[in-house]
Amino acid sequence: GLCEQCHQLVGQTLHQELTKNLTADEVATLELLLKKILP
Structure with missing residues (x-):
């Protein structure tokens, strides 16, 4: 998981x-950003 x-x-x-x-x-927004960054 993330x-x-x-x-x-x-x-x-x-x-x-x-x-x-x-x-x-804010956590949901952060998750969206991380999904873009992480492979």
Whole structure:
């Protein structure tokens, strides 16, 4: 899944720091951006 890919890139702790302050909409937007970036 996308979260696992992100964990590998930034680490799970940093991932939680990044996402804990985001709304669901912001997380969804972030996922769309990551899908464009990641292979």
